[in-house]
Amino acid sequence: MFALARLVVFGFVVLTVIYVCLSYYSRSVRRAKLRKKWYDGKQLVDRETFVQRGLERYDGSIRRKLILGVYIVPVVVVGAIIYLTNFS
Incomplete structure (x- = not known):
């Protein structure tokens, strides 16, 4: 039982x-893309406002929520391995 607690x-x-790490990386890539989009397009607002608005939209996006798969996928895989090892 102690080994399971240590594993968890x-x-x-x-x-x-x-x-x-993945969250910071993804956010920095998104920030770089927004800055490039600002330079390539019309500059109706200043760059920092444009980037901030884009990052607020990114925070509500599905891509941001998919990063939570970092927690879900390994737990499911380890659970399946433990189940198949013990009950097959």
């Missing part, structure tokens, strides 16, 4: 580090 805690810490 260690796994949660590792997945959280991966999630934070």
Whole structure:
């Protein structure tokens, strides 16, 4: 039982580090794309306002929510492996 608790805690810490890194990376890529879009298009508002509005829309997008799969997919895979190992 102690081994399972250690696996859960260690796994949660590792997945959280991966999630934070992936989230920052995805947000920086989105910010770079918004800056490029601002330079290529009409500059009706200043760059920082344009980028901020774009990032607010990004925060509500499905792509942002898909990053949470970092937590879901490994837990399902490990659960399936444990189940198949013990009950097959």
